[in-house]
Amino acid sequence: MERAAILAVEEINEAGGVYVREYNTKLKIELVVGDDKTSPTDGVTVVTKLITEDNVDVLVGGFSSAVTLASQVPAIDHNVPFVITGASSSLVTRRTDKNTSYMFHYCTITDDYSETIVRFLNHTVKPIVAPDRNLSLAILYQNTAYGQGCYQSTINFINALGLNITIVDFETFGMGDTDFHTQLLKIKDAKPDAVYHAGFTKDTADAIKQGLADVGLNTLYIAVECCEEPQFYEFLGSFGDHQIIESKFGPLAESYSEIVDEYKTKYIERWGVIPGMMGADTYDAIYLIARAIENAGTLDKAKIRDAIENIEMPQMLIMMKDGIIRFDENHEIDPLCFIEQLIWNGTTLKPYIVYPDELKQRDFELPPGYVPGGP
Amino acid sequence: MKIINDLCLIWRNPKFYLLFLLLVISLLIPFFQISIYLMHVLILTFFFIGYSSSWNLLAYSGQVSFGHAAFLGIGAYVTTLFTIQTSLPFIGILMGAIVSAFVGFFIGLTCVRLREWFLALVTFGFSIIMIALTIELDWLTGGTLGLTVPKLFPSINQYQYYFYYYYVMLTLAVFLVLLFHFITRSKVGLAFAAIRENESEAKATGIDVVKYRLLAFTISAFFTGLMGAFYAHFIGYINHQIYSPENSFWPIIISVIGGLATLEGPVIGSLLRFLIYEFLRIIEPWVRTIGPGMVTIYPKMQVLLFGAILVVVIILMPKGIAPWLRKFLMSGR
């Protein structure tokens, strides 16, 4: 996240900065970074410092939903606009106990992941694997707000869209766990057609490897966009062949967006590594904030907040369903996520977009050795 | 008479002058228009003084708990749930402390006959169990997303809230330190010390080891729960992370470095923690210039540093800094 932020700030500053009508000049952005150490207490401490000591105008970031729920409180108390670019829980802008009018959620949430995944399963996978019966889905999720959110929203969307998908088993694991054999064995027993793994890079890669190599669960594995970073592909290696990842930002795929390609080039130039998905929202958000400040014409926080609320600008790294970035009444965006299938070419794993049809780069194929589940 | 005797001793004891000086400074600080952030950090430091002192009391009786965060969390959750329902935060805090004491009593029952490291294991295990329970019972506890904790008292803005909270926590810290001072000087405290030094000898002199150990556990749990409750109302948010091993280890690190089973140990330890952390934070911008990788490495180096300090202190100053300082100052005369 920090690298993407630095890149965005440097780019904007190089072009002169942000034009603020009030001062009739372009002002440079100063990036002040704080680390919440994934602890609610440290989150509150750090945000308090940023607001009261460093006197920041706008906050951007936040990774863990739980920590963000804690750390946004000082921002709420001091009326500082906060564009949250991590935090997969929709609660951060929908709290009933606090006024979230200064909170904005520029990020995909668990609803988005699950909706995309179940739609994909229904549209692309089911006709091939289970045309005459319900598709059997198993969910292996992290027992955190994120994982539980994925699980819950999957159920919600299956019901809301009336899809013929049955959840045949669900298993949990703790954050940081590395051993999924027992859970995978139970899932195998339930005979799924696909396994949706809601976790992070490390555990998803482990689970897929253990499932395929040790447990003999030769099914279709679906990873969530949090895994969209180069290390994931490295870890998986040949085990990832023909497996699925839901994504919103695919720097490793074939080109599908000029902005993404440009960003990728500049990022590699600046940092020497391929960008992961964690920073993409933050990059967009900083541009968004810059634009909002220009629209507002002032550094007054209340006016900036209004400007963010009413913003409309063309999509950047994260694609929007109608191509325009805007916030709805819950201060959330309507992003377009896609599904990639990973293909192993002997030396590396490369993703290809297989859904939705408008972005499709390749047809979906079942993994070699795939064993369908049962009813 | 005992109290007057004590007071006389106080005038002679240099450590009390130091503590008194610290107290006076602490009382005056907020009037210098310091930043909210500094108040925030000082409030946390007072919290650690109180929490570590409570833990220290238990250690004073020879029982070293590796899972004290369990009591923190119990106090915090009880007050949160209670206050959300009844909007009576002070009663909630009291409830938190009482429930915590109850639980402490029962855990104490399992632990009183155990040797030290059994105790360490069991208390640690208990904090891990609390994490699992909290996540499982999410209809009650908010699970991993946690709960928002209502404020302790209404206030106009964050600055005012912090200003008053500062004195609340300072009073608590001072109160606890003084309380433990009187406990350790009392008959009960002597029993604790006797048990700590040599259990079988203590039994031989007729001390009911089980009873006193339980007493120490209950008292310690009560005040830890109390601190946990105040902590919750301050941070404004709790989730299962309050039971983390890290929260359990801090009072150990603080008390041991400062001086295990001494009065000023937790104070010194908490102060040191505050100073070291703030120093590390101040030099952070310079550290960042070393490279973008430092963002992830720097926090780890901080923890490594604390670990290394702990190891060094244990090897060179096994009784902690306070006794070492005392010896050092005495030998200077």
Add this chain to the structure above:
Amino acid sequence: MVIRLALAISFPILIQIVIWGLIVGCIYVLLASGLNLIFGVMKVVNFAHGEFMILGGYVSYWLSILTGLNPYFSIFLSMVVVGVIGVITERVCFHQVLGTSKLNELILSLGLIYVLQNAMSILWTDYPVLIDSPFKNMIISFGIVSMGLDWLIVIGITVLIMVGFYILIRRTKIGRAMRAASQNRVAAMLMGINVEHINMLTFGLGTALAATAGTLLAITTSITPYAGEIPALKAFTIIILGGLGSPVGAVVGGLVYGLVESGAVTVLGGTWRDAVGFIILILALIIRPTGLFGEKEI
């Protein structure tokens, strides 16, 4: 609270779950045996035992990468490396606090945990490390049950190392010296045994055993720098339940614990994996505060 009964699990899968429980148990056996040795001989409580385990895993990983050696061979090399580090740790740290209160040992090990964990994290990042076994894709079948060749090898190596350990303890002079020191230090000293040397050797051997556990762990699942903390405490639970100092207790206890853990995940779900061991420990200690089988000799 949801307790999902495992009654509906089909038999072949149940067998595989049981076998996996045994595999996990093997790793615990190695870890607990090392701990048992250190505690039995030196009466020292080292909570940082898990960090040596993880260190062993990392050393094996790097050895395999750098030399292309089969990981099942680099186990033995990493045993040596970690054993040496263990000896140094004993000399520099534990030796100083031996004899002072137990508390000091506990807290020293706490400090060591922080130092080792974060040193490893800084050196090798938090990303999990998995040692690729060359037998990765080979499956062996026994009737209805099939499992990877690696699983069998893990069991085999555990047996091999435990047999070697047994021979060392029971049949060599050094082993006898260790046992003597564990029974009565003073008498051992009077008999001319250099107890300080024995301490160093014991610690080194104990950490070497932990290193093997770490390597096997890194092959079957994966390791991160922080993955050692909880297993170490589980190892303590195991030796308490099995009888402090009893090597048989460590073996049986380790296997049983692995099974119980897998069982708990099966019945209660992944959330309870770590907690279940402590629940058992607490229950056991309520019944028998001195540990289920008391203290035995090695």
